[in-house]
Amino acid sequence: MGEGFISRGFGGRRRRPDDSRLPPGQYLVDGFPVLSAGPTPLTPLEQWDFTLVGEVDEPKRWSWEEFGQLPSEEITTDIHCVTKWSKFDTRWEGVSVDTLLEGVETSAEYITAYCDGGYTTNLALEDVTGGKAWVAFAYDGEPLEPVHGGPARLLVPHLYFWKSAKWVRGLRLATQNEPGFWESLGYHNFGDPWREQRYWGD
């Protein structure tokens, strides 16, 4: 529906700057918008840890200090939010999910990221491995602010940004794909911005 529809009198002010980098239906912003469903949780670093559980031979746990000892990477990437904004060339520092999964034996094909505040999001394991996802703790050279998901958030830039779960505390590996918080409220299970997988049925 809507094929050939034109909005009377609409010229469009914000032309796409670089078509090849902007997924369909997205527009570019300079600021850094925020989207979350509730208050920003504040976990003291002494109480923070990161865990790997579920379908693994042996669960793993890192304290904040141990996490800080893991090799980290700098990532510069474009991000795309389901609420339509995209932001180019954001700079992050984080630990690759590949590093976290090193030596882990698993038959899982999916993961659920779980977070402070009770959020979860589900992802295919292949969407977070092979250099595609990180647990990020710095943004633009500064510690990640709580409002943007600090102390640490998942960073999965090739998917809509709600998949980059804020305040992440661990990954649960699973053989089945279980809808997370937003996914059970109508958002898409995979969330590929290039295929505009925003909502159920897209």
Added chain:
Amino acid sequence: MVARLYRTLWRIGEVVGVVSETPRTKSLVLDVPGWEGHKAGQHVDVRLTAPDGYQTQRSYSIASAPEDERVVLTVDRLDDGEVSTYLTDVVTAGDRLELRGPIGGYFTWEEGDGGPLFLVGGGSGVVPLMAMTRHRATSGSDVPTRLLLSFRSHEEIIYREELEDLAAHDGSLEVFYTLTRARPQGWTGYHRRIDARMLEEVSWGPHESPLAFVCGPTPLVETVGTALVGLGHDPARVKTERFGATGG
């Protein structure tokens, strides 16, 4: 799980009326053929298409009650905004708009969800809260409800007369305002940004476990969310929606 909560198809609604709410804000009254209804708090995505095929989309909360057969959007004009200037300056009755929805299953309130209901909004953040207030009134609910609304000035208050009218006839509905910039002579409401003290004065205490909905620009939502949790409210009873493309 409701199978088809999310109407993902684009469809065309006709603008059957335009209401000037404030100097900067207009409500568009839409007739959307086949609209199956919505929950108070949900939004639609609006898509604009230029003659050369350029398209852009934005989200707008539904202001009308689910009981209303028309879909009403209330749009605040941002001076350099692409879509909000089009919707407030160009669109008139008879125009058609492409949209899809309703979208969003979390920031919603239905009569059966109970209360007491504490609705906190800034600027156009009042829109989904108004849908809840209208739904509450239309469904005859007497859930105790308080609104705390922040605007820059008296003339920018959206839905002022309707809210006054509703509160005048309903002992369990109270509306509190704060004006952050200009205030008229004799103003007895608040005159500052919403802070913890204001929330403590207006809201129910945590022991009455109010259900809070907070909507507006990110800094307001952050302040209110953090302050409510700091006052002892259960984070799971504080639902937020952030409108601003700025801030954070």
